[in-house]
Amino acid sequence: MTENTRKGLDAVVLSPLDELATALRNLKTGERVRFNIADENHELTMSTDVALCHKFSIRDIDEGESVRKYGEVIGAATAPIPVGAHVHVHNLKSLRAASDS
Amino acid sequence: MSLKQFQGYRRPDGQVGVRNHLLVLSATGLTGPTGRRIAAALPGSVFAGMPYDGGLLGEDRDAQIRTLIGLCVNPNVGAVLIIGGNPPKVKHLAEQIAKSGKPTQAITLDECEHDALTLTDRAIRVGAKLRIEISRQRRQSCPLSSLFLGLECGRSDPSSGLVSNPLLGLMADHIVDSGGKAVFGETTEWLGAEHLLAKRGATKAVQQAILDAVLDHEQKAIDAGLDLTGENPGPTNIAGGLSTIEEKSLGNIAKSGNRPIQSLLKYSEVPGVAGLHAMKAATYAPESITGFSAAGANLILFTTGQGNSFVNTITPTIKVSANPDTLVRLQEQIDFNARDVFTGEESLGDAANRFVDLIIDVASGTRTWGEVLGEGEEVVSRFGASL
Numbered sequence: 001m002t003e004n005t006r007k008g009l010d011a012v013v014l015s016p017l018d019e020l021a022t023a024l025r026n027l028k029t030g031e032r033v034r035f036n037i038a039d040e041n042h043e044l045t046m047s048t049d050v051a052l053c054h055k056f057s058i059r060d061i062d063e064g065e066s067v068r069k070y071g072e073v074i075g076a077a078t079a080p081i082p083v084g085a086h087v088h089v090h091n092l093k094s095l096r097a098a099s100d101s
Numbered sequence: 102m103s104l105k106q107f108q109g110y111r112r113p114d115g116q117v118g119v120r121n122h123l124l125v126l127s128a129t130g131l132t133g134p135t136g137r138r139i140a141a142a143l144p145g146s147v148f149a150g151m152p153y154d155g156g157l158l159g160e161d162r163d164a165q166i167r168t169l170i171g172l173c174v175n176p177n178v179g180a181v182l183i184i185g186g187n188p189p190k191v192k193h194l195a196e197q198i199a200k201s202g203k204p205t206q207a208i209t210l211d212e213c214e215h216d217a218l219t220l221t222d223r224a225i226r227v228g229a230k231l232r233i234e235i236s237r238q239r240r241q242s243c244p245l246s247s248l249f250l251g252l253e254c255g256r257s258d259p260s261s262g263l264v265s266n267p268l269l270g271l272m273a274d275h276i277v278d279s280g281g282k283a284v285f286g287e288t289t290e291w292l293g294a295e296h297l298l299a300k301r302g303a304t305k306a307v308q309q310a311i312l313d314a315v316l317d318h319e320q321k322a323i324d325a326g327l328d329l330t331g332e333n334p335g336p337t338n339i340a341g342g343l344s345t346i347e348e349k350s351l352g353n354i355a356k357s358g359n360r361p362i363q364s365l366l367k368y369s370e371v372p373g374v375a376g377l378h379a380m381k382a383a384t385y386a387p388e389s390i391t392g393f394s395a396a397g398a399n400l401i402l403f404t405t406g407q408g409n410s411f412v413n414t415i416t417p418t419i420k421v422s423a424n425p426d427t428l429v430r431l432q433e434q435i436d437f438n439a440r441d442v443f444t445g446e447e448s449l450g451d452a453a454n455r456f457v458d459l460i461i462d463v464a465s466g467t468r469t470w471g472e473v474l475g476e477g478e479e480v481v482s483r484f485g486a487s488l
Contacts (some may be wrong), residue, residue, distance in 0.1 A: 006445030012263065022259050022342075024444070034116045052426065053259040053406070054342035070262070074293065074348040087344070089330060094345035097329045099320040 015071030113202025128185030171395030246280030250392030256340025258406025262352020292346025412471030
């Protein structure tokens with residue numbers, strides 16, 4: 001995480017390995033949002049609303065695919081997730097403890 | 102920064118307190134209400150009580166004695182007044198606590214012919230004398246190596262993992278580099294991040310102990326048929342945007358900074374050496390931070406995303422948040438505002454410098470919101486059923 005790169009950005013991507021961005025404000029469907037991957041500028045169009053601090057996909061994700069934040073796997077997709085969509089408990093599940101059964 | 106000092110209370114055993122409490126300790130469940138009444142009659146004293154006694158087994162038996170002694174020996178406590186309904190236990194506690202050199206008095210219910218009102222009367226008189234005795238102590242300049250930080254998070258959201266917990270990590274590194282101590286716990290919230298923690302174990306044995314501790318907690322969840330989603334992350338975490346235990350853990354462990362982990366402590370175990378330590382312990386904040394306080398932590402740093410008013414009684418608890426909405430809502434709860442790091446208007450390094458100054462300020466006597474509002478309580482973990 002590079003310091004002071006968040007100013008003027010709408011979301012943060014913590015590692016170049018990540019499929020996910022975290023919203024720095026409430027984001028609306030259809031909105032263009034800006035974020036950096038490493039030090040490169042990126043933009044995409046939101047396909048759902050995403051609240052402050054919630055996550056969205058920065059590329060299309062297949063059902064069953066492992067999903068990363070902080071450069072580490074935080075779970076697997078339980079449905080196909082299009083780019084710019086909210087990623088949360090409705091389409092992401094933990095791979096640990098009893099969640100598998 | 103390491104040349105900075107704070108004003109603390111030097112104790113006979115070499116530890117340094119950032120407060121000078123008279124602790125009224127109820128060693129047994131039967132005397133809890135009496136203990137609260139005694140503490141209420143002695144303004145400025147703090148109360149801690151063990152709501153159980155008879156029938157404790159195994160790990161519970163050891164952990165409660167270790168925790169009660171630890172809370173009393175904590176350097177933020179200037180003097181101890183123990184009451185209880187179990188004379189051998191009260192005698193044992195008083196003997197162990199007196200070894201620290203701090204003024205310690207004990208009165209049992211049995212000595213008062215089982216009359217809670219007689220116990221109240223005698224304890225208030227003894228406690229008043231102890232209060233005057235410790236009020237003679239003065240703060241002195243102490244190095245940051247005398248600080249022992251407890252690192253906690255509660256009602257977390259992704260702002261915790263992005264900003265507040267990395268900020269605590271910098272504080273932990275700074276105090277450890279200054280020769281002090283830090284401890285983190287919440288073992289269930291190492292799931293999914295244990296490979297990163299284990300790498301930092303100071304020895305192979307510590308590395309393996311960290312992995313084993315996580316497996317033990319994970320197996321307990323599986324054996325109980327518990328789906329962690331909805332439990333941990335809990336409903337407040339999920340509403341805030343955390344989706345899985347892995348995501349929560351990766352944010353959580355940022356609190357521990359980057360220094361080697363010297364040991365894996367049992368609940369409320371006192372670390373043997375300086376540096377950073379991990380505690381195998383429950384995640385729920387009331388139990389967790391009592392474990393830190395009993396291990397000797399003299400200051401607790403506690404991050405929150407959505408807000409969390411709970412603090413420790415004996416150890417001042419500095420609340421930190423970076424969530425812009427929370428900081429507007431909870432102005433009488435959050436002691437350190439990291440919003441500008443979240444929005445990109447302040448660097449993490451600048452916030453860290455401000456935070457070191459607040460730590461010195463609170464360690465020197467400035468009150469936290471939780472202290473002023475009385476949001477603290479001591480809660481000792483349980484491990485099994487009683488007989």
